[in-house]
Amino acid sequence: xxxxxxxxxLRPYQVQLINDLYRKLNEGHRRVAIIAGTGAGKTIISxxxxxxxxxxxxxxxxxxxxxxLVGQTYEKMxxxxxxxxxxxxxxxxxxxxxxxxxxIQTMAKRRWWQKWPADVVFYDEGHITLFSxxxxxxxxxxxxxxxxxxxxxTPLRLGKEQLGDYLDTLVASPVPSALQEMGYLSTMKxxxxxxxxxxxxxxxxxxxxxxxxRDLKNACDRTELVEKIxxxxxxxxxxxxxxxxxxxxEHANHVAEQFRKSGIRADTVDGNTAIKDRKKLYxxxxxxxxxxxxxxNVISIGFDEPSVEVGLMLRPxxxxxxxxxxxxxxxxxxxxxxxxxxxxxxxxxxxxxxxxPEDIEDYSLPTRAASSGGGxxxxxxxCPACGRIVLxxxxxxxxxxxxxxxxxxxxxxxxxxxxxxxxxxxxxxVPTLIELYHGHRRRAFKANRGPAWADRAFYDQCGRTPKPDxxxxxxxxxxxxWEEQIAIVDYLYESARRxxxxxxxxxxxxxxxxxxxxxxxxxxQYKSQQN
Numbered sequence: 001x002x003x004x005x006x007x008x009x010l011r012p013y014q015v016q017l018i019n020d021l022y023r024k025l026n027e028g029h030r031r032v033a034i035i036a037g038t039g040a041g042k043t044i045i046s047x048x049x050x051x052x053x054x055x056x057x058x059x060x061x062x063x064x065x066x067x068x069l070v071g072q073t074y075e076k077m078x079x080x081x082x083x084x085x086x087x088x089x090x091x092x093x094x095x096x097x098x099x100x101x102x103x104i105q106t107m108a109k110r111r112w113w114q115k116w117p118a119d120v121v122f123y124d125e126g127h128i129t130l131f132s133x134x135x136x137x138x139x140x141x142x143x144x145x146x147x148x149x150x151x152x153x154t155p156l157r158l159g160k161e162q163l164g165d166y167l168d169t170l171v172a173s174p175v176p177s178a179l180q181e182m183g184y185l186s187t188m189k190x191x192x193x194x195x196x197x198x199x200x201x202x203x204x205x206x207x208x209x210x211x212x213x214r215d216l217k218n219a220c221d222r223t224e225l226v227e228k229i230x231x232x233x234x235x236x237x238x239x240x241x242x243x244x245x246x247x248x249x250e251h252a253n254h255v256a257e258q259f260r261k262s263g264i265r266a267d268t269v270d271g272n273t274a275i276k277d278r279k280k281l282y283x284x285x286x287x288x289x290x291x292x293x294x295x296x297n298v299i300s301i302g303f304d305e306p307s308v309e310v311g312l313m314l315r316p317x318x319x320x321x322x323x324x325x326x327x328x329x330x331x332x333x334x335x336x337x338x339x340x341x342x343x344x345x346x347x348x349x350x351x352x353x354x355x356x357p358e359d360i361e362d363y364s365l366p367t368r369a370a371s372s373g374g375g376x377x378x379x380x381x382x383c384p385a386c387g388r389i390v391l392x393x394x395x396x397x398x399x400x401x402x403x404x405x406x407x408x409x410x411x412x413x414x415x416x417x418x419x420x421x422x423x424x425x426x427x428x429x430v431p432t433l434i435e436l437y438h439g440h441r442r443r444a445f446k447a448n449r450g451p452a453w454a455d456r457a458f459y460d461q462c463g464r465t466p467k468p469d470x471x472x473x474x475x476x477x478x479x480x481x482w483e484e485q486i487a488i489v490d491y492l493y494e495s496a497r498r499x500x501x502x503x504x505x506x507x508x509x510x511x512x513x514x515x516x517x518x519x520x521x522x523x524x525q526y527k528s529q530q531n
Contacts, residue, residue, distance in 0.1 A: 007080045008044050013174050018048060020171040025147065033163050033170040034151040035363045038328020039185045040173035043076050046122060046151055051080040054098050058119040061100045063129045068275055073101050087113050104134040114142045126150030127157040127321050130166060139166065154321040156366045158209035164365035176357035177422050185331045186339065191236055191415045192346045199316055199348055210318045213247060220314060221251040229312055229347050230258045232415045237310035237343050241285055244294040244312035245326050252294040259292045266292035269299065299329060306332035309339050316348040323354040345415060356420030425463040437466045438474040445475050450495035451510055471513040480515060488514055489523055
Protein backbone atom coordinates (compact mmCIF):
# COMPACT_ATOMS: atom_id res chain seq x y z
CA UNK A 1 0.00 0.00 0.00
CA UNK A 2 1.53 3.30 -1.08
CA UNK A 3 1.96 6.07 1.47
CA UNK A 4 -0.29 9.09 1.22
CA UNK A 5 1.74 12.15 0.14
CA UNK A 6 2.27 14.92 2.66
CA UNK A 7 0.67 18.09 1.23
CA UNK A 8 2.86 21.20 0.97
CA UNK A 9 2.74 23.59 3.94
CA LEU A 10 1.09 26.90 3.12
CA ARG A 11 2.58 30.25 4.05
CA PRO A 12 0.44 32.46 6.32
CA TYR A 13 -0.54 34.87 3.54
CA GLN A 14 -1.55 31.94 1.31
CA VAL A 15 -3.88 30.70 4.05
CA GLN A 16 -5.26 34.24 4.34
CA LEU A 17 -5.85 34.51 0.59
CA ILE A 18 -7.79 31.22 0.54
CA ASN A 19 -9.85 32.32 3.55
CA ASP A 20 -10.56 35.62 1.75
CA LEU A 21 -11.73 33.63 -1.27
CA TYR A 22 -14.17 31.53 0.76
CA ARG A 23 -15.47 34.67 2.43
CA LYS A 24 -16.23 36.11 -1.01
CA LEU A 25 -17.97 32.91 -2.06
CA ASN A 26 -20.04 32.91 1.14
CA GLU A 27 -21.10 36.47 0.30
CA GLY A 28 -22.60 35.11 -2.91
CA HIS A 29 -19.89 35.92 -5.48
CA ARG A 30 -19.65 33.29 -8.21
CA ARG A 31 -16.89 34.71 -10.41
CA VAL A 32 -13.72 35.62 -8.50
CA ALA A 33 -10.24 36.63 -9.64
CA ILE A 34 -7.34 35.20 -7.61
CA ILE A 35 -4.35 37.48 -8.12
CA ALA A 36 -1.00 36.07 -7.01
CA GLY A 37 2.18 37.48 -8.52
CA THR A 38 5.01 35.24 -9.68
CA GLY A 39 6.71 33.77 -6.62
CA ALA A 40 3.62 34.16 -4.43
CA GLY A 41 2.98 30.42 -4.78
CA LYS A 42 0.16 30.03 -7.31
CA THR A 43 0.90 26.30 -7.53
CA ILE A 44 0.33 25.66 -3.82
CA ILE A 45 -2.63 28.04 -3.60
CA SER A 46 -4.44 26.42 -6.51
CA UNK A 47 -3.58 22.91 -5.30
CA UNK A 48 -5.03 23.63 -1.87
CA UNK A 49 -8.23 25.05 -3.38
CA UNK A 50 -8.62 21.90 -5.49
CA UNK A 51 -8.05 19.71 -2.43
CA UNK A 52 -10.70 21.60 -0.48
CA UNK A 53 -13.11 21.24 -3.41
CA UNK A 54 -12.61 17.47 -3.54
CA UNK A 55 -12.99 17.16 0.25
CA UNK A 56 -16.31 19.00 -0.05
CA UNK A 57 -17.51 16.54 -2.70
CA UNK A 58 -17.30 19.06 -5.52
CA UNK A 59 -16.32 18.39 -9.13
CA UNK A 60 -13.70 20.76 -10.48
CA UNK A 61 -12.49 21.42 -14.03
CA UNK A 62 -8.98 22.91 -14.18
CA UNK A 63 -8.23 24.78 -17.44
CA UNK A 64 -4.68 25.26 -18.74
CA UNK A 65 -3.58 26.84 -22.01
CA UNK A 66 -0.25 25.09 -22.69
CA UNK A 67 0.34 21.36 -23.13
CA UNK A 68 3.42 21.52 -20.90
CA LEU A 69 1.27 22.81 -18.04
CA VAL A 70 -0.85 19.64 -17.97
CA GLY A 71 2.01 17.61 -16.52
CA GLN A 72 3.00 20.36 -14.10
CA THR A 73 -0.60 20.68 -12.91
CA TYR A 74 -0.86 16.93 -12.40
CA GLU A 75 2.32 16.91 -10.30
CA LYS A 76 0.79 19.63 -8.11
CA MET A 77 -2.45 17.62 -7.73
CA UNK A 78 -0.51 14.46 -6.80
CA UNK A 79 1.29 16.41 -4.07
CA UNK A 80 -2.13 16.95 -2.47
CA UNK A 81 -3.16 13.30 -3.04
CA UNK A 82 -5.83 14.17 -5.62
CA UNK A 83 -7.26 11.91 -8.33
CA UNK A 84 -7.46 13.43 -11.79
CA UNK A 85 -8.86 12.75 -15.21
CA UNK A 86 -7.58 14.49 -18.31
CA UNK A 87 -9.04 16.31 -21.27
CA UNK A 88 -5.79 16.25 -23.19
CA UNK A 89 -4.56 14.22 -26.12
CA UNK A 90 -2.14 11.52 -24.99
CA UNK A 91 -3.36 11.49 -21.38
CA UNK A 92 -5.70 8.87 -19.89
CA UNK A 93 -9.34 9.87 -19.85
CA UNK A 94 -11.28 9.21 -16.62
CA UNK A 95 -14.62 10.97 -16.65
CA UNK A 96 -15.45 9.76 -13.13
CA UNK A 97 -12.47 11.57 -11.54
CA UNK A 98 -13.56 14.55 -9.40
CA UNK A 99 -10.90 16.79 -10.97
CA UNK A 100 -10.43 17.13 -14.72
CA UNK A 101 -7.24 18.79 -15.97
CA UNK A 102 -8.24 20.27 -19.32
CA UNK A 103 -6.16 21.69 -22.14
CA ILE A 104 -8.18 24.33 -23.95
CA GLN A 105 -6.71 23.11 -27.26
CA THR A 106 -8.05 19.59 -26.71
CA MET A 107 -11.37 20.88 -25.35
CA ALA A 108 -11.97 22.59 -28.69
CA LYS A 109 -11.88 19.15 -30.37
CA ARG A 110 -13.99 17.19 -27.87
CA ARG A 111 -17.55 17.60 -26.67
CA TRP A 112 -18.19 15.35 -23.65
CA TRP A 113 -16.85 17.90 -21.16
CA GLN A 114 -19.71 20.25 -22.07
CA LYS A 115 -22.06 17.96 -20.12
CA TRP A 116 -19.57 17.13 -17.35
CA PRO A 117 -21.19 18.43 -14.12
CA ALA A 118 -18.48 20.77 -12.84
CA ASP A 119 -19.34 22.67 -9.66
CA VAL A 120 -16.15 24.73 -9.91
CA VAL A 121 -14.13 25.84 -12.94
CA PHE A 122 -10.56 26.96 -12.25
CA TYR A 123 -8.79 29.01 -14.95
CA ASP A 124 -5.00 28.77 -14.66
CA GLU A 125 -3.23 31.78 -16.24
CA GLY A 126 -6.72 33.26 -16.41
CA HIS A 127 -5.72 36.32 -18.40
CA ILE A 128 -5.26 33.80 -21.26
CA THR A 129 -7.58 30.83 -20.60
CA LEU A 130 -10.68 32.85 -19.74
CA PHE A 131 -10.38 34.90 -22.93
CA SER A 132 -10.01 31.93 -25.25
CA UNK A 133 -13.08 30.79 -27.19
CA UNK A 134 -13.32 27.72 -25.00
CA UNK A 135 -12.89 29.70 -21.78
CA UNK A 136 -15.70 32.10 -22.64
CA UNK A 137 -17.93 29.22 -23.70
CA UNK A 138 -17.39 27.49 -20.34
CA UNK A 139 -18.15 30.60 -18.29
CA UNK A 140 -21.02 32.02 -20.30
CA UNK A 141 -22.77 28.92 -21.70
CA UNK A 142 -21.87 25.35 -20.78
CA UNK A 143 -21.12 25.95 -17.07
CA UNK A 144 -22.58 29.36 -16.38
CA UNK A 145 -24.04 28.26 -13.00
CA UNK A 146 -20.71 26.93 -11.66
CA UNK A 147 -18.30 28.85 -9.44
CA UNK A 148 -15.58 30.35 -11.64
CA UNK A 149 -12.13 31.01 -10.13
CA UNK A 150 -9.70 32.87 -12.37
CA UNK A 151 -6.05 32.87 -11.27
CA UNK A 152 -3.50 35.27 -12.71
CA UNK A 153 -0.31 37.04 -11.72
CA THR A 154 -1.15 40.17 -13.67
CA PRO A 155 -4.76 41.38 -13.82
CA LEU A 156 -4.27 43.87 -16.65
CA ARG A 157 -4.02 42.23 -20.07
CA LEU A 158 -3.50 43.29 -23.65
CA GLY A 159 -6.62 43.69 -25.73
CA LYS A 160 -9.92 45.42 -25.11
CA GLU A 161 -11.56 42.85 -22.86
CA GLN A 162 -10.43 42.82 -19.24
CA LEU A 163 -10.99 40.62 -16.20
CA GLY A 164 -13.32 43.17 -14.68
CA ASP A 165 -15.70 42.73 -17.62
CA TYR A 166 -16.38 39.11 -16.58
CA LEU A 167 -15.65 38.81 -12.85
CA ASP A 168 -17.41 40.11 -9.73
CA THR A 169 -14.54 40.64 -7.33
CA LEU A 170 -10.98 39.66 -6.45
CA VAL A 171 -8.76 38.30 -3.72
CA ALA A 172 -5.01 38.88 -3.83
CA SER A 173 -1.69 37.91 -2.32
CA PRO A 174 0.56 40.67 -0.93
CA VAL A 175 2.25 42.85 -3.58
CA PRO A 176 5.87 42.00 -4.54
CA SER A 177 7.49 44.60 -2.25
CA ALA A 178 5.66 43.10 0.74
CA LEU A 179 6.74 39.59 -0.23
CA GLN A 180 10.32 40.85 -0.49
CA GLU A 181 10.08 42.29 3.03
CA MET A 182 8.73 38.95 4.28
CA GLY A 183 11.69 37.16 2.66
CA TYR A 184 9.57 35.23 0.16
CA LEU A 185 10.91 37.05 -2.91
CA SER A 186 14.45 38.03 -3.75
CA THR A 187 15.54 41.66 -3.75
CA MET A 188 16.43 42.93 -7.20
CA LYS A 189 18.97 45.03 -9.05
CA UNK A 190 17.97 46.57 -12.37
CA UNK A 191 20.20 47.75 -15.20
CA UNK A 192 19.17 49.40 -18.44
CA UNK A 193 20.83 50.54 -21.63
CA UNK A 194 21.49 54.12 -22.64
CA UNK A 195 19.04 55.26 -25.29
CA UNK A 196 21.56 54.99 -28.11
CA UNK A 197 22.33 51.35 -27.18
CA UNK A 198 18.73 50.28 -26.70
CA UNK A 199 16.47 48.68 -29.27
CA UNK A 200 15.06 51.31 -31.64
CA UNK A 201 11.29 50.79 -31.82
CA UNK A 202 10.42 53.78 -33.98
CA UNK A 203 9.79 51.63 -37.06
CA UNK A 204 8.14 48.74 -35.22
CA UNK A 205 4.41 48.33 -35.92
CA UNK A 206 1.91 46.85 -33.48
CA UNK A 207 -0.29 43.79 -33.98
CA UNK A 208 -3.03 42.59 -31.59
CA UNK A 209 -1.99 45.13 -29.01
CA UNK A 210 1.74 44.26 -28.87
CA UNK A 211 4.78 44.89 -31.02
CA UNK A 212 4.70 43.01 -34.32
CA UNK A 213 7.10 40.09 -34.04
CA ARG A 214 8.44 40.43 -37.59
CA ASP A 215 9.33 44.07 -37.05
CA LEU A 216 10.75 43.25 -33.62
CA LYS A 217 13.10 40.72 -35.15
CA ASN A 218 14.54 43.35 -37.47
CA ALA A 219 14.96 45.74 -34.54
CA CYS A 220 16.33 43.30 -31.96
CA ASP A 221 18.16 40.48 -33.74
CA ARG A 222 21.15 42.60 -34.75
CA THR A 223 24.76 41.62 -34.31
CA GLU A 224 25.72 44.77 -32.42
CA LEU A 225 22.88 44.33 -29.89
CA VAL A 226 23.63 40.63 -29.37
CA GLU A 227 27.32 41.34 -28.85
CA LYS A 228 26.50 44.22 -26.53
CA ILE A 229 24.30 42.20 -24.16
CA UNK A 230 26.96 39.49 -23.89
CA UNK A 231 29.56 42.17 -23.14
CA UNK A 232 27.31 43.65 -20.43
CA UNK A 233 26.65 40.20 -18.96
CA UNK A 234 30.39 39.68 -18.53
CA UNK A 235 30.61 43.02 -16.72
CA UNK A 236 27.55 42.67 -14.49
CA UNK A 237 26.31 39.06 -14.37
CA UNK A 238 29.34 36.88 -15.06
CA UNK A 239 29.24 33.49 -13.36
CA UNK A 240 25.53 33.66 -12.51
CA UNK A 241 22.79 31.39 -13.87
CA UNK A 242 21.02 33.34 -16.59
CA UNK A 243 17.88 33.16 -18.73
CA UNK A 244 17.26 35.32 -21.80
CA UNK A 245 13.88 36.33 -23.24
CA UNK A 246 14.23 36.66 -27.02
CA UNK A 247 12.00 37.65 -29.95
CA UNK A 248 12.01 34.36 -31.90
CA UNK A 249 13.88 31.08 -32.19
CA GLU A 250 16.56 32.47 -34.49
CA HIS A 251 17.20 35.39 -32.15
CA ALA A 252 17.47 32.99 -29.19
CA ASN A 253 19.94 30.85 -31.15
CA HIS A 254 22.05 33.89 -32.07
CA VAL A 255 22.27 35.00 -28.42
CA ALA A 256 23.24 31.50 -27.24
CA GLU A 257 25.80 31.21 -30.04
CA GLN A 258 27.43 34.50 -29.06
CA PHE A 259 27.74 33.32 -25.45
CA ARG A 260 29.33 30.06 -26.62
CA LYS A 261 31.78 32.01 -28.79
CA SER A 262 32.77 33.86 -25.61
CA GLY A 263 33.43 30.58 -23.77
CA ILE A 264 30.15 30.40 -21.82
CA ARG A 265 28.03 27.23 -21.78
CA ALA A 266 24.71 28.25 -23.34
CA ASP A 267 21.73 26.57 -24.99
CA THR A 268 18.25 27.39 -26.32
CA VAL A 269 14.75 26.18 -25.49
CA ASP A 270 11.71 26.91 -27.64
CA GLY A 271 8.19 25.68 -28.28
CA ASN A 272 9.46 22.82 -30.45
CA THR A 273 11.76 21.47 -27.73
CA ALA A 274 10.39 18.16 -26.42
CA ILE A 275 9.29 18.23 -22.77
CA LYS A 276 11.91 15.64 -21.75
CA ASP A 277 14.62 17.75 -23.42
CA ARG A 278 13.34 20.88 -21.68
CA LYS A 279 13.64 19.12 -18.35
CA LYS A 280 17.24 18.16 -19.15
CA LEU A 281 18.08 21.77 -20.00
CA TYR A 282 16.40 23.06 -16.83
CA UNK A 283 18.28 20.49 -14.74
CA UNK A 284 21.57 21.44 -16.41
CA UNK A 285 20.92 25.08 -15.56
CA UNK A 286 20.08 24.20 -11.95
CA UNK A 287 23.20 22.04 -11.64
CA UNK A 288 25.43 24.75 -13.06
CA UNK A 289 26.34 22.61 -16.07
CA UNK A 290 24.67 25.28 -18.21
CA UNK A 291 25.20 28.97 -17.47
CA UNK A 292 22.85 30.67 -19.98
CA UNK A 293 19.52 29.43 -21.34
CA UNK A 294 17.92 31.52 -24.07
CA UNK A 295 14.28 31.14 -25.03
CA UNK A 296 11.39 32.31 -27.14
CA ASN A 297 7.91 32.26 -25.51
CA VAL A 298 8.74 29.25 -23.33
CA ILE A 299 10.18 30.23 -19.95
CA SER A 300 7.91 33.21 -19.43
CA ILE A 301 5.25 30.77 -18.16
CA GLY A 302 5.58 27.43 -16.40
CA PHE A 303 9.34 27.68 -15.74
CA ASP A 304 10.30 27.40 -12.08
CA GLU A 305 14.01 27.40 -11.29
CA PRO A 306 14.66 29.63 -8.23
CA SER A 307 18.46 29.52 -8.62
CA VAL A 308 18.34 31.73 -11.74
CA GLU A 309 20.01 35.02 -10.83
CA VAL A 310 20.04 37.03 -14.08
CA GLY A 311 17.33 37.79 -16.60
CA LEU A 312 18.15 39.31 -20.00
CA MET A 313 15.18 41.31 -21.32
CA LEU A 314 15.78 41.27 -25.07
CA ARG A 315 12.18 41.28 -26.33
CA PRO A 316 10.30 44.59 -26.09
CA UNK A 317 6.64 44.20 -25.17
CA UNK A 318 3.56 46.22 -24.32
CA UNK A 319 2.13 43.37 -22.26
CA UNK A 320 2.35 43.79 -18.49
CA UNK A 321 1.45 40.10 -18.12
CA UNK A 322 4.50 39.03 -20.13
CA UNK A 323 6.69 41.69 -18.49
CA UNK A 324 5.96 40.78 -14.88
CA UNK A 325 6.03 37.04 -15.57
CA UNK A 326 9.50 37.40 -17.04
CA UNK A 327 10.68 39.47 -14.08
CA UNK A 328 9.19 36.90 -11.74
CA UNK A 329 11.41 34.14 -13.11
CA UNK A 330 14.37 35.90 -11.48
CA UNK A 331 12.62 37.03 -8.27
CA UNK A 332 12.37 33.62 -6.59
CA UNK A 333 14.50 33.01 -3.51
CA UNK A 334 17.22 30.34 -3.52
CA UNK A 335 19.38 30.65 -0.43
CA UNK A 336 20.79 27.11 -0.79
CA UNK A 337 22.61 28.13 -4.00
CA UNK A 338 24.01 31.33 -2.48
CA UNK A 339 21.70 33.62 -4.46
CA UNK A 340 21.83 37.07 -2.84
CA UNK A 341 19.59 38.98 -5.24
CA UNK A 342 18.19 38.89 -8.76
CA UNK A 343 19.58 40.97 -11.62
CA UNK A 344 17.74 42.26 -14.68
CA UNK A 345 19.67 43.50 -17.72
CA UNK A 346 17.02 45.29 -19.76
CA UNK A 347 18.02 45.94 -23.36
CA UNK A 348 14.36 46.18 -24.41
CA UNK A 349 13.29 49.19 -22.31
CA UNK A 350 10.47 47.18 -20.71
CA UNK A 351 11.14 48.40 -17.17
CA UNK A 352 10.72 52.01 -18.19
CA UNK A 353 7.73 51.20 -20.39
CA UNK A 354 5.80 48.99 -17.96
CA UNK A 355 7.24 49.56 -14.52
CA UNK A 356 8.90 47.77 -11.62
CA PRO A 357 7.26 45.08 -9.46
CA GLU A 358 8.30 46.96 -6.31
CA ASP A 359 6.14 49.92 -7.39
CA ILE A 360 2.89 47.93 -7.49
CA GLU A 361 0.89 49.28 -4.55
CA ASP A 362 -2.26 47.17 -4.83
CA TYR A 363 -4.32 45.09 -7.23
CA SER A 364 -7.61 45.91 -8.90
CA LEU A 365 -9.88 44.47 -11.57
CA PRO A 366 -9.47 46.52 -14.76
CA THR A 367 -12.38 46.91 -17.14
CA ARG A 368 -12.62 47.56 -20.87
CA ALA A 369 -13.72 51.16 -20.24
CA ALA A 370 -10.83 51.96 -17.89
CA SER A 371 -8.00 50.20 -19.70
CA SER A 372 -8.57 51.46 -23.25
CA GLY A 373 -6.92 48.25 -24.45
CA GLY A 374 -3.46 49.06 -23.12
CA GLY A 375 -1.04 46.85 -21.24
CA UNK A 376 0.87 47.79 -18.13
CA UNK A 377 1.16 47.73 -14.37
CA UNK A 378 -2.13 47.53 -12.45
CA UNK A 379 -1.88 50.53 -10.05
CA UNK A 380 -2.88 54.08 -10.91
CA UNK A 381 -0.57 57.08 -10.74
CA UNK A 382 -0.93 60.88 -10.80
CA CYS A 383 0.48 62.84 -13.71
CA PRO A 384 3.29 64.96 -12.19
CA ALA A 385 2.61 67.75 -14.68
CA CYS A 386 -1.17 68.21 -14.38
CA GLY A 387 -2.30 65.90 -11.57
CA ARG A 388 -4.67 63.69 -13.58
CA ILE A 389 -4.96 60.14 -12.19
CA VAL A 390 -4.28 57.53 -14.88
CA LEU A 391 -3.58 53.78 -14.97
CA UNK A 392 0.09 52.96 -14.53
CA UNK A 393 0.52 51.53 -18.02
CA UNK A 394 -0.27 54.94 -19.58
CA UNK A 395 2.94 56.48 -20.96
CA UNK A 396 1.43 59.74 -22.24
CA UNK A 397 -0.99 61.83 -20.21
CA UNK A 398 -4.21 62.35 -22.21
CA UNK A 399 -4.64 65.84 -20.74
CA UNK A 400 -1.22 67.49 -20.93
CA UNK A 401 0.83 65.01 -23.05
CA UNK A 402 3.36 64.45 -20.22
CA UNK A 403 5.59 61.45 -21.11
CA UNK A 404 6.58 58.79 -18.57
CA UNK A 405 8.76 56.72 -20.93
CA UNK A 406 11.91 58.76 -20.29
CA UNK A 407 11.49 59.33 -16.57
CA UNK A 408 13.92 56.70 -15.34
CA UNK A 409 17.42 58.08 -14.75
CA UNK A 410 19.84 56.70 -17.33
CA UNK A 411 23.41 57.84 -17.88
CA UNK A 412 25.22 57.91 -21.18
CA UNK A 413 27.83 55.20 -20.52
CA UNK A 414 27.27 51.44 -20.68
CA UNK A 415 24.38 49.72 -18.95
CA UNK A 416 23.69 51.45 -15.64
CA UNK A 417 21.66 50.66 -12.56
CA UNK A 418 18.14 52.07 -12.43
CA UNK A 419 15.69 52.01 -9.53
CA UNK A 420 12.03 51.45 -8.84
CA UNK A 421 10.41 54.23 -6.80
CA UNK A 422 10.24 51.89 -3.81
CA UNK A 423 13.98 51.21 -4.09
CA UNK A 424 14.85 54.87 -4.67
CA UNK A 425 13.10 55.89 -1.47
CA UNK A 426 15.44 53.61 0.48
CA UNK A 427 18.61 55.18 -0.94
CA UNK A 428 20.72 57.04 1.63
CA UNK A 429 23.91 57.36 -0.41
CA VAL A 430 24.14 61.06 -1.29
CA PRO A 431 26.22 60.68 -4.51
CA THR A 432 23.60 58.23 -5.84
CA LEU A 433 20.79 60.63 -4.95
CA ILE A 434 22.64 63.48 -6.69
CA GLU A 435 23.09 61.31 -9.80
CA LEU A 436 19.36 60.57 -9.86
CA TYR A 437 18.51 64.25 -9.35
CA HIS A 438 20.85 65.26 -12.18
CA GLY A 439 18.99 62.83 -14.45
CA HIS A 440 15.70 64.58 -13.70
CA ARG A 441 17.25 68.03 -14.25
CA ARG A 442 18.68 66.98 -17.61
CA ARG A 443 15.29 65.68 -18.71
CA ALA A 444 13.63 68.91 -17.62
CA PHE A 445 16.20 70.89 -19.59
CA LYS A 446 15.81 68.79 -22.75
CA ALA A 447 12.01 68.97 -22.57
CA ASN A 448 12.15 72.72 -21.81
CA ARG A 449 10.41 72.22 -18.47
CA GLY A 450 11.39 74.40 -15.53
CA PRO A 451 13.71 73.31 -12.69
CA ALA A 452 10.68 72.92 -10.41
CA TRP A 453 9.51 70.03 -12.60
CA ALA A 454 12.78 68.21 -11.90
CA ASP A 455 12.43 68.85 -8.16
CA ARG A 456 8.92 67.43 -8.16
CA ALA A 457 9.89 64.39 -10.26
CA PHE A 458 12.82 63.68 -7.91
CA TYR A 459 10.52 63.97 -4.90
CA ASP A 460 8.00 61.60 -6.47
CA GLN A 461 10.72 59.04 -7.08
CA CYS A 462 12.89 59.37 -3.98
CA GLY A 463 10.46 60.75 -1.41
CA ARG A 464 12.69 63.67 -0.40
CA THR A 465 13.47 67.24 -1.43
CA PRO A 466 16.80 67.83 -3.22
CA LYS A 467 19.30 70.17 -1.59
CA PRO A 468 20.24 73.37 -3.49
CA ASP A 469 23.93 72.42 -3.77
CA UNK A 470 22.95 69.19 -5.56
CA UNK A 471 22.18 71.27 -8.67
CA UNK A 472 25.81 72.01 -9.46
CA UNK A 473 26.99 70.59 -12.79
CA UNK A 474 23.77 68.70 -13.50
CA UNK A 475 23.32 69.79 -17.12
CA UNK A 476 26.79 69.95 -18.67
CA UNK A 477 29.16 68.95 -15.89
CA UNK A 478 31.25 71.15 -13.59
CA UNK A 479 32.90 73.15 -16.39
CA UNK A 480 30.28 74.08 -19.01
CA UNK A 481 31.51 75.81 -22.15
CA TRP A 482 30.54 79.39 -22.93
CA GLU A 483 27.90 78.18 -25.40
CA GLU A 484 26.50 75.79 -22.79
CA GLN A 485 26.28 78.58 -20.22
CA ILE A 486 24.38 80.75 -22.69
CA ALA A 487 21.99 77.83 -23.31
CA ILE A 488 21.40 77.57 -19.55
CA VAL A 489 20.63 81.29 -19.31
CA ASP A 490 18.17 81.12 -22.22
CA TYR A 491 16.50 78.09 -20.64
CA LEU A 492 16.12 79.86 -17.27
CA TYR A 493 14.73 83.05 -18.80
CA GLU A 494 12.20 80.98 -20.77
CA SER A 495 11.27 79.10 -17.58
CA ALA A 496 10.84 82.41 -15.73
CA ARG A 497 8.64 83.77 -18.51
CA ARG A 498 6.41 80.70 -18.50
CA UNK A 499 6.31 80.48 -14.70
CA UNK A 500 5.00 84.00 -14.24
CA UNK A 501 6.09 86.12 -11.32
CA UNK A 502 9.71 84.94 -11.44
CA UNK A 503 12.24 87.80 -11.47
CA UNK A 504 15.71 88.28 -12.79
CA UNK A 505 16.98 87.50 -9.29
CA UNK A 506 15.46 84.03 -9.62
CA UNK A 507 17.35 83.50 -12.89
CA UNK A 508 20.63 84.57 -11.27
CA UNK A 509 20.06 82.31 -8.28
CA UNK A 510 19.21 79.28 -10.44
CA UNK A 511 22.17 79.91 -12.76
CA UNK A 512 24.67 80.04 -9.90
CA UNK A 513 23.20 76.89 -8.34
CA UNK A 514 23.95 75.15 -11.66
CA UNK A 515 27.28 76.77 -12.69
CA UNK A 516 28.72 77.89 -9.33
CA UNK A 517 28.82 80.94 -7.02
CA UNK A 518 29.89 84.18 -8.73
CA UNK A 519 29.46 82.72 -12.22
CA UNK A 520 26.73 85.17 -13.14
CA UNK A 521 29.13 88.14 -13.26
CA UNK A 522 30.69 87.11 -16.58
CA UNK A 523 27.30 86.31 -18.08
CA UNK A 524 25.94 89.69 -16.94
CA GLN A 525 28.81 91.47 -18.70
CA TYR A 526 28.05 89.57 -21.89
CA LYS A 527 24.35 90.38 -21.65
CA SER A 528 25.07 94.07 -21.10
CA GLN A 529 27.33 94.14 -24.17
CA GLN A 530 24.56 92.55 -26.23
CA ASN A 531 22.08 95.18 -25.08
